[in-house]
Amino acid sequence: MAEQQSISINPLDPEEFRAQAHQMVDFIADYYKQVETYPVLSQVQPGYLRACLPESAPYRPEPLDSILMDVRSCIMPGMTHWLSPSFFAFFPATVSTAAFLGEMLCTCFNSVGFTWLASPAATELEMVVMDWLARMLKLPKSFMFAGTGGGVIQNTTSESILVTLVAARDRAFNTIGIESLRKLVVYGSDQTHSTFTKTCKLAGIHPCNIRSIPTSFHTHFAVSHVLLRKVVEADVAAGLVPLYVCATAGTTSTAAVDPIEQIADVANEYGMWLHVDAAYGGSACICPEFRHYLNGIERADSLSLSPHKWLLSYLDCCCLWVKEPGSLVRALSTDPEYLRNGPSRSGSVVDYKDWQVGTGRRFKSLRLWLVLRSYGVASLQGHIRSDVRMARLFEGFVKSDRRFEVVAPRLFALVCFRVVPRRRRVGPGEADAMNRKLLEWVNSTGRVYMTHTVVGGVYVLRFAVGATLTEERHVVAAWNLIREGADSLLKNAHSLCT
Numbered sequence: 001m002a003e004q005q006s007i008s009i010n011p012l013d014p015e016e017f018r019a020q021a022h023q024m025v026d027f028i029a030d031y032y033k034q035v036e037t038y039p040v041l042s043q044v045q046p047g048y049l050r051a052c053l054p055e056s057a058p059y060r061p062e063p064l065d066s067i068l069m070d071v072r073s074c075i076m077p078g079m080t081h082w083l084s085p086s087f088f089a090f091f092p093a094t095v096s097t098a099a100f101l102g103e104m105l106c107t108c109f110n111s112v113g114f115t116w117l118a119s120p121a122a123t124e125l126e127m128v129v130m131d132w133l134a135r136m137l138k139l140p141k142s143f144m145f146a147g148t149g150g151g152v153i154q155n156t157t158s159e160s161i162l163v164t165l166v167a168a169r170d171r172a173f174n175t176i177g178i179e180s181l182r183k184l185v186v187y188g189s190d191q192t193h194s195t196f197t198k199t200c201k202l203a204g205i206h207p208c209n210i211r212s213i214p215t216s217f218h219t220h221f222a223v224s225h226v227l228l229r230k231v232v233e234a235d236v237a238a239g240l241v242p243l244y245v246c247a248t249a250g251t252t253s254t255a256a257v258d259p260i261e262q263i264a265d266v267a268n269e270y271g272m273w274l275h276v277d278a279a280y281g282g283s284a285c286i287c288p289e290f291r292h293y294l295n296g297i298e299r300a301d302s303l304s305l306s307p308h309k310w311l312l313s314y315l316d317c318c319c320l321w322v323k324e325p326g327s328l329v330r331a332l333s334t335d336p337e338y339l340r341n342g343p344s345r346s347g348s349v350v351d352y353k354d355w356q357v358g359t360g361r362r363f364k365s366l367r368l369w370l371v372l373r374s375y376g377v378a379s380l381q382g383h384i385r386s387d388v389r390m391a392r393l394f395e396g397f398v399k400s401d402r403r404f405e406v407v408a409p410r411l412f413a414l415v416c417f418r419v420v421p422r423r424r425r426v427g428p429g430e431a432d433a434m435n436r437k438l439l440e441w442v443n444s445t446g447r448v449y450m451t452h453t454v455v456g457g458v459y460v461l462r463f464a465v466g467a468t469l470t471e472e473r474h475v476v477a478a479w480n481l482i483r484e485g486a487d488s489l490l491k492n493a494h495s496l497c498t
């Protein structure tokens with residue numbers, strides 16, 4: 001029988017761990033050293049990997065060496081290299097030695113810190129780190145454990161929005177009753193991240209009650225509080241109940257910033273929960289010169305920011321601060337017998353399971369703690385400024401070339417731009433097609449990866465600086481490549497039309 005032939009192993013032999021982990025660290029360090037030599041955007045076809053690997057798992061143990069060989073030959077070709085210094089797509093996913101070491105420690109303990117008692121250090125370090133980061137962002141005490149609020153590390157922005165939305169919903173039920181669910185309305189703009197709609201559905205908000213306020217070139221794609229107020233007033237007049245508004249500091253398409261202060265006026269007046277999604281832009285606010293983008297934050301109910309996007313932390317890490325932790329806990333707390341313990345019952349500790357969707361949670365604050373301690377605030381500010389300086393350089397290139405235009409103001413390290421055919425005969429559809437072609441060509445070279453968006457009905461190229469390994473020379477090389485693409489594209493377009 002198979003059982004009799006089974007092979008016994010020691011899954012965590014410390015000496016074997018030491019040897020193999022050293023080997024893996026060498027592998028990783030070599031990868032980081034060579035990442036520049038790979039095509040940034042993976043060039044494989046769908047389903048490529050199935051053909052590369054066996055149909056079933058191996059019956060007998062395999063050595064690490066042969067697994068790593070397959071990583072090189074099968075996995076690597078299918079990787080889009082987010083760590084490449086020539087990765088300018090989406091928003092960056094930043095990394096650092098300190099965060100990696102923190103990740104190693106986090107994985108080392110494998111603590112499942114659902115309650116304070118499950119690992120007091122895991123809960124308390126998270127509380128300390130969230131207050132540290134709040135101070136770096138000059139958040140008011142009302143968002144800190146040192147004051148009356150507090151912070152928690154979620155996995156993603158989506159979860160931050162979901163838990164605050166559920167807290168706001170249940171708070172509303174207290175006054176208007178659970179039967180009013182159908183009447184609750186939530187507000188964002190057409191630039192709010194798509195996850196907002198998904199989250200609202202998860203929270204039981206009726207799809208017809210999810211408002212998307214239109215934005216335009218005129219307001220640089222920030223939401224107009226005047227328009228927001230109009231929509232809210234119309235809803236109230238129709239007997240609906242405004243519940244939650246999501247403002248964004250650094251939208252996903254163009255990094256636009258919604259006017260938090262004016263939105264807070266509307267939110268406060270109608271008793272709505274105001275959440276500020278600063279997933280990307282928030283990190284910049286540790287620098288005094290960017291902090292004004294969070295002006296008015298003291299009047300919001302919650303704020304989320306993802307250090308994995310710009311603050312040198314590995315995925316996934318989304319920091320959420322709330323003014324009134326009690327509303328989160330009331331909405332999300334559970335009390336099963338098997339988790340009961342003295343400290344929780346005493347009410348003197350934070351049980352983070354009551355601040356999130358799941359029960360189990362990793363000791364992620366170690367990563368942020370190592371980042372903050374290893375680099376200090378000054379270097380983190382320097383890191384943000386260096387990315388912004390490189391983006392400004394790229395913006396200068398775009399502005400100096402008559403064939404291009406910058407489409408939306410550059411507030412952070414994202415440049416939104418496009419080719420503008422100067423000849424009158426080129427219609428808007430044709431211009432979009434040209435930009436699409438240019439993007440496809442640039443990405444097909446494997447030397448640079450950029451992505452696009454559509455705003456105000458216009459196809460736009462996005463150049464997001466911020467991959468940890470990017471240096472000025474990579475930005476210059478990317479621009480030269482884009483220019484090269486534009487040269488041949490415009491030449492061909494010209495010959496096609498004349």
Ligand SMILES: *Cc1c(COP(=O)(O)O)cnc(C)c1O
Nearest residue numbers: 156157158193250251252279280
């Ligand atoms: C990236 C981004 C998100 C999505 O974040 P997840 O953590 O992947 O859910 C949400 N909002 C903004 C503004 C973003 O830039």
